[in-house]
Amino acid sequence: MDKQQLGAFLRSRRERLLPQDVGLTAGPRRRTKGLRREEVAVLAHISTEYYVRLEQGRAPRPSAEVLAGIANALRLTDAESEHLHVLAGTAPSRTAHHRRDVRPSIIALLERLPQTAGFVTSAIFEVLACNDLAAALMEDFRELPPRQRNLARRAFLGPASLYGVSDVTEFRHHVVMELRATLARYPHDPEVSGLVEELKASEDFARLWEQHDVRGETMLTKTFRHPLVGEITVDCDSLALTDSDQHLVLYSAPAGSRDAEALALLSVVGTQGFDATERRPGTLR
Structure with missing residues (x-):
């Protein structure tokens, strides 16, 4: 309690x-x-x-x-x-630390998704795995150290542009609400409490944190401003992986739409510089 x-x-x-x-x-x-x-x-x-x-x-x-x-x-x-x-203290207990290991079946699913950018996030918004299209749409998280793979840290502490997305304000509020719930589930996990304390250096985070909000509306669409293919509006689906307290995030577009065509182009253009062995999705280390 x-x-x-x-x-x-x-x-x-x-x-x-x-x-x-x-x-x-x-x-x-x-x-x-x-x-x-x-x-x-x-x-x-x-x-x-x-x-x-x-x-x-x-x-x-x-x-x-x-x-x-x-x-x-x-x-x-x-x-x-x-x-x-x-x-x-009356909810079912969890492990003391949030999990960072991703199920092999989820890794395999990422690889098979057609024209869909997919990635897995931990309870503290660290990207743990991603596929090629997610790497092309956002950035190749597989090339980044763990600190730079954290979307919460990026949203509040920079760099200023969050992949050119249209809903930075809404995403920041979403991050704060989720982290408050996460801290309640893992009060003794130093990575969780440490991240929250670090983010309080941001005035926006500190202000939102004091509101004590918990989980708002689900974001259904998101628009990226990509330097290679321009604006892409995608449907957002976040699937809870309840056994590991993680989320599988999927960005897709309706078949035949201009946005679907942009994703298809990006799947080719955006990954040309990657070596074949680097393009396989997997757990990040």
Whole structure:
């Protein structure tokens, strides 16, 4: 149970709710930002004293029933409710460290994908494997040291251009939300906590981190501005590899579209400089 983070998360969700959001009357003298603690306690069917202690990081671990009541009172989304259970220590436990090994079957799948840029990311946004088209569309991660393969680090600490994508702001918000959930799952993994502390050097990251958001809307499309073939708008599919807490990210375009033609051209033009042995997808080291 991470008492301090649990308290901060509860406080951030409470302060975002208005009385009318939960069927209460605001009243003329309300000074509290969001709901009052006693209002949340009443809605959750728990004592005000206990809820106050939860926010202050002084309460013992709440039961699943209490957490369900709080989640309902604060109108938490499914993702936020899951995060609440992780912080409270009532979610199924994972290993102490996030995984970086990629299943051989996923590596083989990357190689067989037709006209699709594919790569695998770890729980902290390190690109662990990629195919030729992903290398041509973005960059050849297979040639980079681990620090430079991290998309979260690149998004906040540079270089300035993130592969010419159109949704840098949305991606940054997505990164922060995912890293907050990751830190809750792996509180003792120094790579996770170290990356978060490093990224706090970015004012944008620090500001978004303080919002305590957890998992927003899925990004369905993305536009790249590629130096060789111009703009390419792709469909984005991120498939969770739940056994390893990784994601298989796929960029594709509708058959027959101009974007599909651009990807096909890029699959030829963009990999001409690679040696055949370097083009095989695989786990990066």
